[in-house]
Amino acid sequence: MKTAPLVIAGVTLRSRLFLGTGKYSSGAVMAESLAASGAELVTMALRRVRTDGSHDDIISQLDTSKYRLLPNTSGVRDAKEAVLAAELAREALGTNWLKLEIHPDPKYLMPDPVETLLATRELVKRGFIVLPYCHADPVLCKQLEEAGAAAVMPLGAPIGSNLGLESRAFLEIIIAQARVPVVIDAGLGVPSHAAAALEMGADAVLVNTAIAAAADPVAMGEAFKLAVEAGRLGFEAGLAARSTKTAPEASATSPLTAFLSGV
Amino acid sequence: MTIHVNDQPREIAVGLSLADLVRDLGLADRKGVAIAIDDEVVPRSTWPTRALAEGERILVIQATQGG
Numbered sequence: 001m002k003t004a005p006l007v008i009a010g011v012t013l014r015s016r017l018f019l020g021t022g023k024y025s026s027g028a029v030m031a032e033s034l035a036a037s038g039a040e041l042v043t044m045a046l047r048r049v050r051t052d053g054s055h056d057d058i059i060s061q062l063d064t065s066k067y068r069l070l071p072n073t074s075g076v077r078d079a080k081e082a083v084l085a086a087e088l089a090r091e092a093l094g095t096n097w098l099k100l101e102i103h104p105d106p107k108y109l110m111p112d113p114v115e116t117l118l119a120t121r122e123l124v125k126r127g128f129i130v131l132p133y134c135h136a137d138p139v140l141c142k143q144l145e146e147a148g149a150a151a152v153m154p155l156g157a158p159i160g161s162n163l164g165l166e167s168r169a170f171l172e173i174i175i176a177q178a179r180v181p182v183v184i185d186a187g188l189g190v191p192s193h194a195a196a197a198l199e200m201g202a203d204a205v206l207v208n209t210a211i212a213a214a215a216d217p218v219a220m221g222e223a224f225k226l227a228v229e230a231g232r233l234g235f236e237a238g239l240a241a242r243s244t245k246t247a248p249e250a251s252a253t254s255p256l257t258a259f260l261s262g263v
Numbered sequence: 264m265t266i267h268v269n270d271q272p273r274e275i276a277v278g279l280s281l282a283d284l285v286r287d288l289g290l291a292d293r294k295g296v297a298i299a300i301d302d303e304v305v306p307r308s309t310w311p312t313r314a315l316a317e318g319e320r321i322l323v324i325q326a327t328q329g330g
Contacts, residue, residue: 020330032330045329048269048322049296051288058328059295072329087304088324092297159330208330 003232006203008181009097009150012223013070014040016198017228018070018183019221020247027061029217031092034067037211041071046089072099078112079119082128086123098123099153102154103263109159113140117147124148133185136167141182152178153185153206156197160209162189165196175201191220191227197222198231199239264317275315282310288323295326 001101005012019039024030024259034042042062071089076082079102086098094238100123101111102116111134129150134140136154141235144152157163164187165171181203189192194205207224214220265272268284271294275284281298282291297321298305305313313319 021328043330044295044326045322046297047327049288049290049322049325051268051271051273059326069326071326074329084302084304086297088297088299088322089326091304091306092295092324092326173315206330237319 001107003229003236006181007133013068013183013204013227014038015225016204016232017072017194018043020206021058021062021212022208023212024217025030027058030058030212031061031063033090033217033221034062034217035221035223038225039221040066040068041070041097042067043072043206043208044093045072045074046085046092061147065233068095068097070097070099071095072101072133073119074101074103076102077104077115078102079115079122079130079138082115082119083122083126086119086126086128090128095108096127097129097131099131103133111135111155115139117143120144120147120149127236131183134176138170138173138177142177145178145180147181151181151183153183155186157185157187157189157191161187161211164189164193165188165200168200171197171202172200184233191223194224194236195227195231198228199234201235204228231236266315266317266319266321267320269323270320278310279315281315281321282303283315283323284315285310285323290323290325293325296323297325298323 006016015038016042017039019037020043031171061230073085076085082102090096102112104106116132120130131151131153132144132149133153141152158167183204184197184202185206188207189210197205209218211217285291300319
């Protein structure tokens with residue numbers, strides 16, 4: 001069954017599931033899981049190389065002809081650091097796509113809205129395709145869109161929490177208002193969360209921990225793929241209206257009270 | 264002379280180029296590497312001709328796993 005393609009910044013993506021590459025036990029498991037998920041856009045982080053000569057080499061496990069890389073700015077504390085990280089990412093990976101994330105607090109990893117908005121403005125000027133990670137804040141998402149963000153990536157729940165769509169009421173407003181794609185990022189813990197996100201009209205989801213930390217990350221990658229496809233198909237099919245029946249207690253007690261009063 | 268590589272002091276010979284440093288760090292064949300000197304990104308194509316100077320702060324990053 002064909003569903004509408006997702007287009008971000010003029011690029012058509014073959015999947016509405018974006019994957020993070022963190023927390024995998026090995027590069028081989030990551031590569032297999034990515035393949036099973038059908039994802040095209042995959043995130044990567046930057047880190048300082050060790051000067052003692054030991055290096056990890058995860059990027060060599062990624063077939064960059066099959067995937068579009070989305071480097072993130074994780075680890076930066078403000079807009080100024082984010083701009084430098086973005087320039088380094090562009091040089092390192094040869095892409096101007098960027099997942100902008102600025103979360104100065106290492107405990108909760110809450111994105112800083114003010115610095116994220118400032119950085120978005122600057123990075124758009126510098127020619128980046130900016131996908132900012134942000135709180136599920138409808139006002140902020142609109143401001144990011146006006147600043148030139150190619151998509152907005154509000155959180156469903158805290159990063160790595162697997163709690164699901166805790167911010168649902170606000171995500172619904174964001175989706176209703178947005179003129180750029182809305183990607184639910186962070187907190188999705190099980191395939192049904194992803195399906196629910198797509199059913200409510202989110203354009204895509206970004207998943208990492210739920211797949212990478214599953215007992216079988218390859219099978220879970222496929223499970224999320226199917227959930228995202230089902231959710232999108234359901235959304236496009238037009239959800240049947242929810243029941244609006246009122247609770248029976250409310251209509252039953254009044255006549256009873258009237259009868260006993262014997263008026 | 265002394266430079267700083269990812270905040271670690273490092274003694275290098277005068278005249279060493281950025282490409283030489285990258286080789287000494289074992290990164291010559293690595294993909295996904297980028298470098299900034301004093302917070303300015305230095306494009307890879309200019310590494311061989313970029314001579315290092317006393318006191319410069321070199322930031323060397325590599326793409327890695329992340330969400």
